[in-house]
Amino acid sequence: MAEDGLVENFHEGTVGQRHFAHPIIFWDETLRDGEQTPGVHFNPEEKLRVAEVLSEIGVSVINAGIPVVSEEEAEAVERLASAGLKAKILAAARTVPGDIDAVIRSEATHIAIFVAASNVHLQYKLKMSQDQVLAASVRSVRQAKDAGLHVAYVTEDTVRAPFDFVEKLYRAVKAEGADRLVIADTVGVMTPLTFRWYLREFHRRVAPTDWSVHCHNDFGLATANTLTALEEGVTSPHVCVNGLGERAGNAPLEELVVTLEKIYGVRTGLDLSRLYEVSRLVEELSGVPVSPTKAVVGYNAFSHEAGIHTHGILAHTLTYEPVQPEIVGRRRRMILGKHTGKAAVAAKLKERDMDLPDPVLVDLLQRLKASAERRSKEDLEEFLREYRSLFEQPGISDEEFWKLVEEMGLGARAT
Numbered sequence: 457m458a459e460d461g462l463v464e465n466f467h468e469g470t471v472g473q474r475h476f477a478h479p480i481i482f483w484d485e486t487l488r489d490g491e492q493t494p495g496v497h498f499n500p501e502e503k504l505r506v507a508e509v510l511s512e513i514g515v516s517v518i519n520a521g522i523p524v525v526s527e528e529e530a531e532a533v534e535r536l537a538s539a540g541l542k543a544k545i546l547a548a549a550r551t552v553p554g555d556i557d558a559v560i561r562s563e564a565t566h567i568a569i570f571v572a573a574s575n576v577h578l579q580y581k582l583k584m585s586q587d588q589v590l591a592a593s594v595r596s597v598r599q600a601k602d603a604g605l606h607v608a609y610v611t612e613d614t615v616r617a618p619f620d621f622v623e624k625l626y627r628a629v630k631a632e633g634a635d636r637l638v639i640a641d642t643v644g645v646m647t648p649l650t651f652r653w654y655l656r657e658f659h660r661r662v663a664p665t666d667w668s669v670h671c672h673n674d675f676g677l678a679t680a681n682t683l684t685a686l687e688e689g690v691t692s693p694h695v696c697v698n699g700l701g702e703r704a705g706n707a708p709l710e711e712l713v714v715t716l717e718k719i720y721g722v723r724t725g726l727d728l729s730r731l732y733e734v735s736r737l738v739e740e741l742s743g744v745p746v747s748p749t750k751a752v753v754g755y756n757a758f759s760h761e762a763g764i765h766t767h768g769i770l771a772h773t774l775t776y777e778p779v780q781p782e783i784v785g786r787r788r789r790m791i792l793g794k795h796t797g798k799a800a801v802a803a804k805l806k807e808r809d810m811d812l813p814d815p816v817l818v819d820l821l822q823r824l825k826a827s828a829e830r831r832s833k834e835d836l837e838e839f840l841r842e843y844r845s846l847f848e849q850p851g852i853s854d855e856e857f858w859k860l861v862e863e864m865g866l867g868a869r870a871t
């Protein structure tokens with residue numbers, strides 16, 4: 457980012473680039489974990505639209521979904537697998553033979569086999585012993601390898617599981633032929649420091665060659681943790697467009713790619729200029745609005761209002777823009793409002809070749825500020841009421857649920 461030699465970049469060439477894998481294999485989870493965002497559903501047509509853009513952008517692996525979930529889901533995976541996309545199409549399966557058969561039938565070339573690893577998940581959710589998990593994992597990897605699939609092995613909640621068990625599991629599936637080993641911070645409890653330690657320890661114990669991380673954003677650390685993983689040589693980060701996903705979501709594709717390219721100077725091979733396009737598409741199809749302050753793709757990410765800032769931007773964009781908006785397919789916006797300064801007003805007037813003397817400019821500025829301060833918030837309040845009511849109960853409403861129960865004639869018998 458040291459354009460014009462005007463700014464220093466303390467990462468590039470120093471701490472950042474020691475271990476980065478080349479190429480980095482971007483594994484997109486928008487259509488699987490992203491679809492598990494409360495209330496979100498993509499039909500096969502919509503999944504295909506997102507996958508086409510992701511593939512064109514240069515994402516290497518696309519998780520299309522879990523075929524055993526429903527007929528429609530299986531159809532979606534099949535459609536993506538047969539669409540002739542450049543990206544590899546992956547489908548997910550539990551360590552259950554029927555799940556793996558469903559992936560084989562879908563003709564996806566890649567599979568992610570997942571099972572939980574932590575004690576809390578084994579005891580309360582799976583009700584399986586460590587030995588049972590180990591046996592099911594090895595058997596499942598074998599089943600998928602025998603079918604000729606590229607196999608990624610994933611444990612849910614890896615980082616909260618006993619390390620000795622994690623080591624045993626991953627060594628076993630690796631010996632069985634698993635191609636890619638995925639470490640999941642399923643509830644987002646790692647920090648860059650603890651994750652760095654974890655990954656070094658994992659590397660020492662398991663010696664993976666192709667390994668992957670799945671980071672959640674419960675504490676807002678998904679991007680930072682994924683970046684740490686890449687610094688440690690992890691080959692395949694899991695990402696979601698707009699950071700979609702369960703609860704607070706996953707590591708956002710756009711944040712990770714732009715950070716790698718613009719702060720670290722790592723060439724990802726991805727087409728950054730279409731990041732905004734895919735963000736808009738996923739926002740529209742998921743119905744999950746992007747926060748205005750969201751990095752890279754939020755409405756305000758390249759907007760300037762404050763006088764000092766717009767003055768700086770007008771003089772040289774590097775003053776307040778670490779990334780030029782055009783690079784990610786966007787344009788900067790100058791907002792006129794309460795915090796506007798003279799430079800922005802003068803620049804605005806230039807659009808009509810107007811050049812006013814200073815006292816008139818000051819007068820105009822004062823009127824503009826007063827007008828901004830008088831603006832009614834009614835529209836915004838109405839919008840927020842509507843917005844909140846949509847998100848307070850996404851998915852099937854209580855009313856719809858009980859109607860379904862009644863339609864089945866279960867009403868009277870319900871306790």
Ligand code: MN
Pocket residue numbers: 489642670672701702
């Ligand atoms: Mn997840």
